Amino acid sequence: MKLYIAEKPSLGRAIAAVLPKPHKKQEGYIELGNGDCVSWCVGHLLEQAEPGDYNDSWQQWREESLPMVPEQWRLKTRKGCHKQLMVLKKLIGQSQQLVHAGDPDREGQLLVDEVIHHLKVPKTKQQAMQRLLVSDLTPAAVTKALSALRPNSEFSSLSVSALARSRADWLYGLNMTRAYTLQGRKVNYSGVLSVGRVQTPLLGLVVRRDKAIEQFQSKAFFEVLAHLQTQDKEPFSAKWCPSEACQPYMDEEGRVLVRKLAETVVRRIDNQPGKVTKVDRKRKSQGAPLPYNLSSLQIDAAKRFGFSAQQVLDIAQSLYERHNLITYPRSDSRHLPKQQHGDAPQVGAAIGNHCSELSQGVTNADFSRRNRAWNDSKVEAHHAIIPTSKGGSAKLSADEAKLYQQIARQYLLQFYSDYRFDETKVEVEVAGGKFAAQSKVPVDLGWKQLMPQKKQPDSASTSNKPGEAAEEQSREHQTQLPHLEVGQSLHCLGGEILDKQTQPPKHFTDATLLAAMTNIASHVSDPKIKAILKETDGLGTEATRAGIIELLFKRGFLIRQGKQIRASDSGRGLIDSLPEIATTPDMTASWESNLEAMVARQFSYQQFMGQLEQTLSQLVIEAKGHIPESLRGVKAPTKRKFKGGAKRKGRSKTSAGTKAGGKGKS
Template sequence: MILYIAEKPSLGRAIADVLPKPHKKGEGFVRAGNGDVVTWCIGHLLEQAEPDAYDPAYKKWTLESLPIVPDQWQLKPKPKTRKQLSVIRKLMKEADQLVHAGDPDREGQLLVDEVIEFIGLPAAKKATIQRCLISDLNPPAVKRALSRLRENRDFIPLSTSALARSRADWLYGMNMTRAYTLQGQKAGYNGVLSVGRVQTPVLGLVVRRDREIEAFQPKPFYEVIAHLVTPDGSRFTAKWQPSEACRPYQDEDGRVLSRPLAENVANRITDKTALLSKLEQKEKQQAAPLPYSLSSLQIDAAKRFGMSAQQVLDGCQALYEKHKLITYPRSDSRYLPVEQHAQAPSVISAINSNCAEFEKAQGMLNPVQKSKAWNDKKVDAHHAIIPTAKNSDLGRLGKTERQIYELVARQYLYQFLPAYRYFETKVEVMIEGGRFTTTARQPLEQGWKILLGKQTPDKDDAEQQTLPALTQGQNLHSERGEVIEKITQPPKYFTDATLLAAMTGISRYVTDSDIRKVLKDTDGLGTEATRAGIIELLFKRGFLSREGKAIRATEAGGGLVDALPDSASKPDMTAHWESQLDAISQKHASYQSFMSPLLGRLNELIAQAVTVVPSSLQGLPSKPVKRRRKRAAGTGTRSRKTTSSKRKQSARDLS
């Protein structure tokens, strides 16, 4: 008997649907007509044990007990899903062959692996486990996945990476939260000060941006525009490019701050001869953007529709599990396996059937075209989010689901449209020793941009002046110079889109140059699957708030950042850890090479925490904590029943 272990019931049902009939449904499993069985987890069936499972003394929060570092890590069954764990245990003993069908990412890999390890499968049987990667729940796609099973042992590095992340989050979050909550009490703050390996640097990004805006002092700067006339009377303008000699009069961004300097340049070039010193004209093209990863989809949906990251994730999950209209959404890849290209005609047909608004591009679509998105070298466990080949009445979808589907569909169709082609002219003009430049872009073929419509603003298509016919070396007349005064603008408050973009491309915010060197452009804070939850968690904890589309830090959020060392609230350390976790999954680093330095750093941070009373939190109201039935949910104050009752937090919450 083959036993398929899926991550969720929805995936389990999708697998069972393609197995031989008749089916016999049991409690927590489906038996196919050929005797094979499909069962499933219900998310994580196991969780990291609480500190008091290692030592009852840890139930009371004390500084003296920190840091808490287990000698032997323990997992415990979740009470609500213990029954399903028993079902899987029984079926595993009966099975001749196991197929791991967790979601195609590192969390899905660990989720089933840890159940197999916890139940204690014999080594010989464990060595034969196969891995099934399913990204599309429609029957044809599930059948293809079942016909292409791989060895589960090939995915050990992915599972090890997820395990290291889980334990790092527990160690860092549990110890730092206890330390700062206890120190916060000394300052009079009676709430739980949740500190996480990922959530706290994200909070730090928002706090620092808010303060940068508050401290911003606007200042005027000046641009000089030359109004030029060609011999045949045509007109155009060019902008002054200050020389190195003007550096003392510029800010760090090269803006001229001296009005007298700008006016002097404008006066000098008025009614003067100008020389067109350089003329570059060439046809260029811009390839279509790649299909979506979850973060890139969340960013676009936030910009276009004002959706939060969590709304996009929830909409994606419904489109994947309930409607089967898109592939697996928790993906960090923007590439597709080459073999998927064979399904392009059927996917395009389904999109055209589902979305009438894309009709204008139908005559231009070329299903044979293969964009750079199809690249096996950049695809492993999961691929980019794309539509499935399923036809559906989109009128049955909710508004959010429909909008997300249309974004995903448009991004896929881009891959089969021509490149956007344009003619670019770059001009350099010399006037009285000064250099003036302008650029013009003339569209030649809209290509994939025909589908943009008004959906997405495109800065490349911003209005530009039309240049007359010009010749390099010709003389022009500088009719007059014009000084334009502008005012520097403060940074913008973070929004869902920009905060997600910051988390995804965190290297821009890393201050340590050595760490920045080892980060890739795609290295970020958290994972595709966790970023939305981390942002929502900071709102839930009362550390962030919304003002329209703007995301702002609360007083408590700012106070917590002030109380922490910079290394805990800046992204450098965590971004480096995320890079190492990725290296583990790519077989470029080991579990021990990640955990040993982390433990050393944790000892330093706890030692630092116990020496500082966070006065920044003094007098701030704490967010009330809901009390649970049967178990006191501590807020940092003493319970009438016990002095050690504290609010418990899962490892996932502590990230």
Template sequence: MILYIAEKPSLGRAIAQGFSGQQQKNDGYIKLANGDCVTWCIGHLLEQAEPDKYDPAFAKWALQHLPIVPQDWILVPKKGTSKQLSVIKRLLKTATKVINAGDPDREGQLLVDEVITYCKVKRDIIDNAGRLLINDLNLNAVKKSLTNIRPNREFTGLSISALARSRADWLYGLNLTRAYTLLGQRGGYSGVLSVGRVQTPVLGLVVRRDAEIAQFESKPFYEVMATLATQIEQPPQTFNAKWQPSAACEPYQDEEGRVIVKRLAETVVNKTRGQPGVVESYTVKDKQSPPPLPYNLSALQIDAAKRFNLSPKAVLNVCQSLYERHQLITYPRSDSRYLPMEHFSEAPKVLSAIKANAPDQKTAVDNANSKLKSKAWNDSKVDAHHAIIPTSRSKAISSLSSDEAKIYQLIATQYIMQFYGPHKYQEQTAVITIAGGTFIAKAKATTDKGWLVLTKQGEPKHEPALPSLVKGQALDCIDSQLVEKQTSPPKHFTEATLLAAMTGIARYVQDASIKKILKDTDGLGTEATRASIIDLLFKRQFMQKSGKEIHATPTGKALVNALPSESTLPDMTAIWEANLDKISQRQMRYQDFMQPLVHTIGELIHASQRIDTSQFAGLASTKPAYKKKWRKKKKAC
């Protein structure tokens, strides 16, 4: 008997529908006509054991116990899952072959693998297990996937990576949460001070941004704009050019190259006004920008937050409904923005479905060219899963909720863009000398909107076109104006910009060598966890919202200020993410990741004993909903 183990009941039912013949629905599994069976997990059936499973003394939070590092890790059934775990265990006893049908990501891989191992399946069955990868729950897509089952051993690296992440999070979160909660109590704070491998650096981004804004002092800086006129044309054609300070001006500039001495700018104005100018160079370049790639989850969440003010968690929930319930989009927890070449032939069907589902998209689909192949189709960029796109299923958008309709249309529009040409434009650049100073004028003009017609702006704002110039041409500087501006502070994070910061964390890393490491594995957390991390920081009242802005609470600030910088900066965690990716690619061993991690945790706990605990005094000991869980399962932290 072949046993298919899906991640969720909805996926299990979709797999069963891919087989013909009479089927028998049982409690927790479906028996197929040929005797094979399809069963499912309910998300994670197993979880890391609580510390007291390793030693009863660990039930009490005490600094002398730290760090707690299991030698032999223990998994236990999650509450409410024992019944389904028993069903799978019973079916595995008679199975001659097992197919891992977890979701197509590292968590889905581990989720099923750990159940197979926990149930003590024979080694030869584990070695010969298959892997079923499904990105689309529609019947034709499922049938196609069933004909392409791969060896499960090809994904061992993915499973080990997920295992390393799970254990790293347990070690780091449990030990440092206990350490800092106990220190907080010493300082007079009675709440739980939760520390996480990813959540704490994210909180650190917010705390530092808040501090930067609070300490910011606006200062004036100065620019010079010249108004130039041609001499040949009648009437003369005019345009503006901006002064470019020379190297000699550096003593009068700030670190960003802005002139901060008003007298210097005034001198340039007086020297250039009414003086002749000469064109040093003039270029016209034809440029183009291709359509943006289809969405991965983070890119979709960022756009949805900007356009609809939807939280990342809300977007993920909507996507899960569109995927599982309505079957209108492909697998949503994807980190890929590319599509397999074999999917290109399905484009006409997908476009037709979009047109049928969403009448507002009719014109966009009618004007699409399904023969155009954008850079999104690239097999080398696709592995277990591909970009989030609409399926070929037809279902009226009127049957969806308001948020479901918004997200579906956002995904659909991004897909339709792949069948529009690039946005084409001309870029003019003129370099002009006036009284020994250099001025530059630039302008852009669209020649073909291409995919931009599908966006709300239709066309970006461009500078007025420059007149046609030639090198050496004489001009008149008919006016020169001093423009005074003020430096502005950075903006508070919003959910969209914080999510963008998590996916592009290299921008916040100072060390050049770390930036290089992060070039290809940029990001804090995963597509599936980033939304929950932001939500968790709100629930634990380390962050709060003011309108769209995110601010750190006094408790969040105190925690970040108490922790050593390496715990609150993205550098260390981002390197861990890069190493987890290496494990999944079989470029790093599990032990080479875990051993340094254990050593680091020990050092961080030792360093925590030197902090000033008085900073926790006077903080409000709030009792959010999660505290009940902490009190009930305090030893699990």
């Protein structure tokens, strides 16, 4: 008997649907017409054991117990999962062949592998286990996946990497959370100070942004526009480019800080002749943006619809599992396998069927077109999130329809020509000063014709910050240029000073916080750490980012003010209490780099855990010697009072768990 083990029931049912009938639905599995069976996990059936399961003395939260490092790691059955685990144990014992059908990512690989190891499946059966990679729950896609089974052993490094991360999160989260919570009680802080490898640097990012805004001191600066016209009376404007001689009056970003200098330039160019000194005219093209991965979808949906990261994930999961209208939503890839290109006409037909707003877009698409999105070398376990070819009718909620349309449009863009435009840059000399202007003129809208028109901001969303109107005015002056040639004579009608103010950074929103997580390297100054982070997927993973953000809100460390995301007093106090290494992305960058090297079989589990234990011991020693004065007088965000060893409810896809009283989600 062949046993297929899916990650969850919905995937199990999708697999069974294309396998031999008749089916017999049993409790916890489906028996197929040929005697094979399809069963499933329900997410993680197992989780890391609690500290008290290892050592009675670890049950209570005491400084002398830290750091807690298990000699032999243990897993235990998650609450409510014992029955399904026993179903799998029985079926595995009866089977001759196992097929691993976890989700196509690190966590999905570990989820089934850990059950196999926990149930002590014989080595010979483990070595013969096959891997089924399903990223699209439509029958055609599942059938294709079933014809391409691979040895499960090819993916063992994924499992080892996920296991190392799970155990490391347990070690770091539990020990640091207990250490700082105990120290917090010494200044009468009653809450749990949850510390995690990813959540705490993310909180640190928000705290530092909030402080930068509070400490920001605006300063005035000045730009000069020359209003020019050709001999044919064609008007345009160009912006002054200060020379090196002006540097004493400028800041490090090249902004003129002295108004008298700007006034002098205006006087000098008034009613003076000018000449075109340089013309750079190029036809340029811009390819369509790639299909979505989860983070890019979350960012765009936050900007357009105001959805939180968790909302997007939940809606996408429904479109995938319930409606079968999109492919695997937790993908970190923005590329597609070349073999998928042949399905484009069928996918397009499904889009037209489910989304009337895009029917014309489907009609005008050239499905024979193949752009940079189709790249096998950039597709690993899963590909970009795209619509499936499922037809029929689907009853979607308003939010589901919005997100489906967003994903579908992004897919259709791949079958449109590049956006082409003429870009002209000119330099003009007036009274010895240099002025520059540029314009972009569309030649062929290409894929941009499919993009929704941007709404004009209403009075509620329009900012009244100083200089913003002038900024828009300056842009408008540079959008239209007459035909100009080098040496052409001009006349300057006069100059205009644009009074501006430097602006503070903006508070994070759902979109910008997610963007910061995916592009965390831009928020790091250390060149070595920046280089490492550029090679990783950012802070957190596609599957965990939404949960980490929500967790910080749930624990009261982040709060919302309209669309803005800010740190609470507790969140700020926690960051101010911790050593810098715990509040910046540096350490997690090193972790992720090593975990990725582990997947590539270039770094070992033993090396990773050994380095972590050394770092952890030093951090715990430092915590024990530090009194968190920044939390003195700060009220905990919840009424729940800390009790040593108290268990708190939590659930996570990772084995590390999410219990605030100890098992801090990364």
